[in-house]
Amino acid sequence: MKLSILADDLTGAGDSGVQIIKYGMTPFVIIQEPEEKEKDSVYIYNTDSRTMTANDSYQTMKDYCSRIEHTEETIIYKKIDSTMRGNIGRENNALYDYFTPDFVITAPAHPSNGRTVKNRMLYLHDILLHETEVARDPKTPVQHSDINRIIQEQSDRETAHIYLEDLRAGKTRMLEIFQMCKDQNIHHITADATVESDLADLAAFVESTSYSVIWGGSAGLIYHLPAVYGHEEKHYHVRQIPEGNGAAVFVVGSMSAQGRNQLRFLLQDETVKGLQIQSAEIAASAERRMEEYERIRLEAAHAAEKGFHLAFYSSDNVAEAVQNGRNAGLSSIEVSDLISRFLGETAAAVVEELQLERLFLTGGDTALQVMENLGAEIFELLDEIEPGVPIGKLPVRSNMFAVTKAGNFGKETIMQTALKRLNTKHGTEKERR
Template sequence: MATLINAAQQRPLLGCIADDFTGATDLANMLVRGGMRTVQTIGVPDSDAAVEADALVVALKSRTIAAADALAQSLAALDWLRAQGCRQFFFKYCSTFDSTDAGNIGPVTDALLDALSSQHGAGAFTIACPAFPENGRTIFRGHLFVGDALLNESGMENHPLTPMRDANLVRVLQRQTRSKVGLVRYDAVAPGVAQVRESFDALCHEGVRIAIADAVSDADLHVLGEACADLTLITGGSGIALGLPGNFRRAGLLAEQTDAARLPRVEGLSAVLAGSASKATNAQVAAWRSSRPAFRIDPLAVARGEPVVDQALAFAQPHLDKAEPVLIYATATPEEVKAVQRELGGSEAGQLVEATLASIARGLRERGVRRFVVAGGETSGAVVQALDVRSLRIGAQIDPGVPATATIEGEPLALALKSGNFGSVDFFDKALRHLDGTAP
C-alpha cells in the first residue's frame, strides 16, 4: 500500500469543476477536512505543469452565463484535469441548485458525461446531490429543503438571477437536460451502500443517466459518497464530497494527513467586500454596521457616473491608517434590488456592482490591504480576477462551507470567499480573525 500512496502523491486523485468561486472554496474546504491537500485554481490554468495536491478544484464563473459558454469552459477545465492525471471528476454547483430552465447544471452534466464516457468506456451515469445538511440543505423524495422550508419558499424564489420556484429537483433538472432523470429515494439510502448501488443499477437499466439522490444527514452523504467510488463523474454540492476521501484511502491511494489545512501567515491590512443580497449577508452587514465603519455602494450612483470607487477608497483610508478593517458593501434587501433592476436591468445591475467592487479591491490592495473577506459568489469571482489571483491553497474552515485560503503565486494574499447564503451573523469578524491568525 505504501507504494500505491507514494505514486498517488505525484498525481492528483480528484479533479473538480465548480461553477462559481465561492462554491469552489466550499468544496475545497470539505476535501481539506477529509485530509486531502487541495489546490484551487481561478479559471483553467494556462500551463499543464503538474500541481502537487491530492485534489484540484477549478473555479469557473459559469453559473449564470450562456449555456454554450458554460459548456466550453467546463470542458476546457476537464481537459486540464485529465492532463493532471485525475482519477475521478466532480462537477460542483450550489446547494440551492441555482439554475434556470435553460441550464446550466443539466447541459454541463450532459457534456461532462459524454466526454468521460467516451474516454473511459464506462456507462454514462451520475448522481446529482446538492444536499448540505450542516447548512440546512436537505433532499427528501427529490424535494430540496432549506431549513424547514421548501426551496421555493426559502427566499430563493426572489434570487435576482436564478429564482428557484420549484423544489422538485427531478422536475427542475429534467427541464434542463436531454438525459433521463431519476431518483435515488431515501429508502434506498438509509439501508447503506449496497442498497444505493443496487438503486444505481436499477436506474441505469431504466435508461436513467442522472439521478437526484436524497440525503437528510451527513451520514447519508457518507453512504452516497462511498457508493459513488466507481463512478467516473459525480455532481452535487460540497456535502457529497464528505464521503470521497475515504474511498481513496480504502483503495490505498491516500495517506492519513494532519496538516492538509496548513497555510502561511499573510501580513497586511484587512477589508470586507460584500455584494450578495442574500438573507445571511444582509444580517452579517447589519451586525457589522452596528459597531464598525462601513460604506455602501449605490448602483444608481455608479450608473450616473458618480466617482463611487474614489469615494469608497477615501472613506477607507483614515480607517486603514489606524489599521482598522472596513466594510464596503452593495448588499440590499430584495425590494431594493428589484428597484435597481427595474431601472438598470437585472444582469446590468449585477455587472455594475461587481465591476465597482473589483475596482475598489484593486485600490485597497494599493493601500496595503492583503487580507480580504468577500461575500457573494459573483462578487468573489470579480474580486479574485481583479486581484490577479491564479491559485489558492485551502486552509481551515471558518464556518460550514467557508475556509480560509492563501495565494500560492504572486503577492501573498489571504482570502475568505463566502457564498452569500453561508456564515453566521458574526462571520465577518470571525473570518478576519482566521485570516490574521488570532482565531482560537
C-alpha cells in the same frame, strides 16, 4: 485516487476544496491558469458558469472537461450550488457527453449546513427551497424544490432517483436501481440525504460496484469521498495565520438576507468602517461611476489611516439602480453584473493602493473580480473557519490571506470570526476618534 473538481463559481470552489484538507491533500482554486502546477496537489477549476445561458454553460463545461487530468483512477467531482441555482442539468449533460461514465449522480444535500433532501424535495433549514429567497434570486431563481425534476427538465434526459428507503435498504436494493438504470439507458441519477451518513453510504455503495461515476454535489458529499476511496483522515491542526499589518478588507457582494444580516452584525463593531457604494450611481452613467469610485477610494484611505477595518458593500436600492440602468440601455442582469464588477474592482484598487493583506470576500462574482484584479493565479486553501467557509493564501504578496464565503453560508457572527482568524493588528481606539 486522483481528484479533479469543477465548480460553477469561486466561493463554491473554495467551500468544496477545503473539505479534503483533513485527508492530507493540498487544494488550489485556479483563478487564472498558472504556468506550472504541483504534481501532488488538487486543482479546482472555477467555470464561472452559474449565470450563463443553458447553451453557454454546456459548452463551457465541455471546454473545462478537456483541461482536467483524467485517468482510470481519477474521481471527477462537479461542485454545484447547494440551492440548485444554475444550469446543473445541462452541465451534467456535458460531463456525460465528454467522459461517458455509467452515471452522473447528483446529491446536493449538505446536512451539517442545513441542506437536506427527502422524497426528492430540497429543504433549507427545514423550509422547502421554493419558499426561500432562492426563488427570488435576480439571476438564477429556482422555482420548485424537486431536485429530480430540476435535473430532468434542464437536461431533457430521463433521470432516476434514489430515495432514503432505497439508500437505507442496503447494497442489494442499490444494485437493483443501478441495473434498472442500465437496462433503461438512464445515465442521470439524483439522491436523497438527510444526515451525513446518507452521503457516506451513497458513496460507499457506488464505490463497491464496477460502475463508473461522475459525482455532483455541494460541499457535503465531497467530504466523504476521500475516505470511501481509501484515504485516511489525518491528525488535523488548525492553521494559524501569521500576523498581518493594516486594515482587514470585507467585500460583501452577496445580496442574500443571511449575508446582509451578517454584515449588519459586522458594522456594529466600532473598529469597522462601512463604505456603502451607491448602486443607482453605478448604473446611471460612466461619469457618475467615476465620481463614485473617487468618493469611495478617498473615504477608504481616510478610514484606514484612522485605524479602521474596511467593509465595502452596495446599497440595496435595487429598483432605482435597475431603472437608471434601463435608462442607460442596460438589462437588470447587466446592472447586477456592473455593480458586482465595480465593487470588486474598487475594493481591489484600494487593497493595492494601501498595500493591505487581509481579505474577506462573499459572493462568487465579487470574490472573482477582486482576485482577478489583484493578479492572483491561484488560491491555496488552508483551513475552514466554519462549515463551508474557507481561509486561504493568495500568492500576490508574501503575506496576503483571504476568507471566501457563499452568500447564504455562515453563522450570524461569521464576519467577526473571520476578522479574528485573519489576525491583523490595525489602529487603536485613539486613532479612530
